[in-house]
Amino acid sequence: MRCKHYFYFGENVQRKMESDTLGCKSWELLREEGDEDFSIEKSVEQYRENCGKAVGYGQSAKFISNLLKKYKYNRVASLGIGKGVLEWHLKKNNPELYLIGTDYTESAIRSLQNVFTECDRLEVFDIKKDNFKKLNTDCVIMYRVSTEFDYKEWCDIFTKMYEDGIKNIIFVPTELLNLKLFVFEKLRHIRNVLLGKKDTFCGYMYSESDFKKMFSGENRRLQYKIGEVIPIYRSAIYYLDHS
Ligand SMILES: C[S@@+](CC[C@H](N)C(=O)[O-])C[C@H]1O[C@@H](n2cnc3c(N)ncnc32)[C@H](O)[C@@H]1O
Numbered sequence: 001m002r003c004k005h006y007f008y009f010g011e012n013v014q015r016k017m018e019s020d021t022l023g024c025k026s027w028e029l030l031r032e033e034g035d036e037d038f039s040i041e042k043s044v045e046q047y048r049e050n051c052g053k054a055v056g057y058g059q060s061a062k063f064i065s066n067l068l069k070k071y072k073y074n075r076v077a078s079l080g081i082g083k084g085v086l087e088w089h090l091k092k093n094n095p096e097l098y099l100i101g102t103d104y105t106e107s108a109i110r111s112l113q114n115v116f117t118e119c120d121r122l123e124v125f126d127i128k129k130d131n132f133k134k135l136n137t138d139c140v141i142m143y144r145v146s147t148e149f150d151y152k153e154w155c156d157i158f159t160k161m162y163e164d165g166i167k168n169i170i171f172v173p174t175e176l177l178n179l180k181l182f183v184f185e186k187l188r189h190i191r192n193v194l195l196g197k198k199d200t201f202c203g204y205m206y207s208e209s210d211f212k213k214m215f216s217g218e219n220r221r222l223q224y225k226i227g228e229v230i231p232i233y234r235s236a237i238y239y240l241d242h243s
Pocket residue numbers: 027079080081082083084085086102103104105125126127128129143144145148
C-alpha cells in the first residue's frame with residue numbers, strides 16, 4: 001500500500017514556494033523560513049536547546065547508538081540530515097563516533113555548519129546522483145527520508161548503494177502506512193483543497209511490505225536483508241545487511 005503525501009507549511013511559506021512539489025529549493029526555503037520544526041537556528045545555544053528538547057529524536061538516537069556500538073561502527077554517514085537533530089543526539093550519546101552528515105541542500109548545509117559544531121563533516125550529497133563510494137563509511141543512516149522518492153527511485157537507490165559497496169544501512173521510514181493513516185492523509189488533503197489552502201506534494205508514504213520489497217530490490221536479485229527491526233512510534237528502525 002502506498003499513497004501521496006501532502007503538507008501545508010503555513011501561509012507565509014506556501015506563498016513563497018515556487019513549486020507545488022517539495023524539492024531542493026523548497027527545502028532550502030523551509031530551512032531559512034519555516035517554523036521551529038524546519039528552520040535551522042541561528043545560534044549554537046538555541047540549536048542545542050531545541051535539539052535537546054526533541055524527545056522522539058532522542059529516543060530513536062538511543063536505539064541507533066546501541067546498534068552502532070553493538071556492530072562496532074565507528075564511522076557513519078547520515079544522508080538527508082535536514083536539521084541534524086537525530087545526529088546531534090548520536091554525537092551526544094557517543095562523542096567518539098566519526099559522523100558525516102549530508103544533505104542535498106547547499107545553503108542548509110552551510111547554515112548547519114555554523115551551529116552543529118560537534119559534527120565531524122557536513123557536506124552536500126545527493127542520494128539520487130552521487131557515488132556512495134565517496135562516503136567511505138562503515139554504515140549509512142537514512143532517517144525519515146522515505147517520503148522523498150517514489151517506489152522505482154527507492155529500488156534504484158538500494159541497487160546503487162549495493163553496487164557502490166554499502167554493506168550496512170540503518171533505515172527509518174518517516175511513518176509506516178496503514179489503512180487509518182491512508183484515510184487520514186486523503187481526508188486532510190481533500191479538506192485543504194475544499195478550504196482553498198494550497199498544500200505541497202511531499203512525496204509518498206509506504207506500508208511495511210513495500211519497504212521490504214525495496215530492500216530486496218523487487219524482481220531483482222536479493223540485495224539487503226533485514227538483520228534487526230526495532231519498533232518505534234508509528235515506524236521502525238530497520239538494520240539492513242548486505243545479503
Ligand atoms: C523529511 S526531511 C528529514 C530530515 C531529517 N533526517 C529529520 O529526520 O529531521 C528529508 C530530508 O531529505 C533531504 N533530501 C531530499 N532529497 C534528497 C536527495 N536527493 N539527496 C539528499 N538529501 C535529500 C531534504 O533536504 C530533507 O532535509
